Amino acid sequence: MKHFFRLGTATRDPARARPVVGQPVSHITLPPPVRSGGRPIMDAFSERRTTRRFATTELDEATLGQLLWAANGVNRSGADDSGGRTAPSVLALHEIDIYAALAGGMYRYDPLEHCLELVSAADLRALTGYQDFVGEAPLELVYVADLARMHDIAPSQREPFAYASAGTIVQNVYLFCAAAGLAVAARSWLNRSALGAEMRLSRDSLPVLAQTVGHFDLGDPAS
Numbered sequence: 739m740k741h742f743f744r745l746g747t748a749t750r751d752p753a754r755a756r757p758v759v760g761q762p763v764s765h766i767t768l769p770p771p772v773r774s775g776g777r778p779i780m781d782a783f784s785e786r787r788t789t790r791r792f793a794t795t796e797l798d799e800a801t802l803g804q805l806l807w808a809a810n811g812v813n814r815s816g817a818d819d820s821g822g823r824t825a826p827s828v829l830a831l832h833e834i835d836i837y838a839a840l841a842g843g844m845y846r847y848d849p850l851e852h853c854l855e856l857v858s859a860a861d862l863r864a865l866t867g868y869q870d871f872v873g874e875a876p877l878e879l880v881y882v883a884d885l886a887r888m889h890d891i892a893p894s895q896r897e898p899f900a901y902a903s904a905g906t907i908v909q910n911v912y913l914f915c916a917a918a919g920l921a922v923a924a925r926s927w928l929n930r931s932a933l934g935a936e937m938r939l940s941r942d943s944l945p946v947l948a949q950t951v952g953h954f955d956l957g958d959p960a961s
């Protein structure tokens with residue numbers, strides 16, 4: 739963890755769930771993703787980096803929809819009903835679910851319907867990690883492996899493969915953010931037990947990685 743301190747972040751007191759402002763929305767239909775255009779992929783590779791200072795400004799729904807589609811959206815019809823995705827997964831099991839912790843609640847991304855379903859009417863952003871920017875940025879993505887979907891995989895391989903799948907999603911999000919001019923940080927340093935309890939995850943569900951996304955803090959000289 740010393741590495742992260744060197745990179746200019748600090749821990750803070752144990753976080754709690756915060757109430758949402760206003761009435762939580764149970765279902766958010768995301769605008770259809772624009773599936774072509776954007777900045778060239780080589781520019782995105784050139785710009786990709788981790789940022790640990792974020793503005794608190796919310797992301798609009800169009801950006802959120804584009805980002806989630808890029809992360810692990812359906813980009814073609816697949817061998818089964820779950821569709822082909824922008825991220826690979828072993829045996830196309832699609833074992834990673836993406837949760838989006840927003841100021842308005844914790845949501846699960848449904849790639850087939852391209853929508854967000856409310857799982858907790860609380861602001862859980864701060865609970866997703868320990869670093870000072872966590873909970874301040876508008877979006878915390880949490881990648882949760884459903885190990886119950888991995889019955890065809892040897893038990894000893896399930897978690898490593900799930901981490902590998904989550905890693906590919908993390909990189910999709912990094913590249914999307916680089917192309918869209920957004921700030922982003924992958925995080926393995928997350929509060930798995932608090933999240934498991936607050937999100938009421940099943941015993942087969944394992945939060946593997948998280949990723950903070952937001953606008954650059956233009957007051958930060960490093961931005």
Ligand SMILES: Cc1cc2nc3c(=O)[nH]c(=O)nc-3n(C[C@H](O)[C@H](O)[C@H](O)COP(=O)(O)O)c2cc1C
Nearest residue numbers: 742747786787788789790869923924925926927928
């Ligand atoms: C699997 C994984 C876990 C990471 N966990 C954290 C983390 O918990 N906190 C953090 O600030 N950065 C985290 N990072 C970001 C790395 O520290 C970062 O990628 C590295 O310093 C290289 O910087 P760059 O991404 O700007 O090239 C993680 C990256 C990966 C791939």
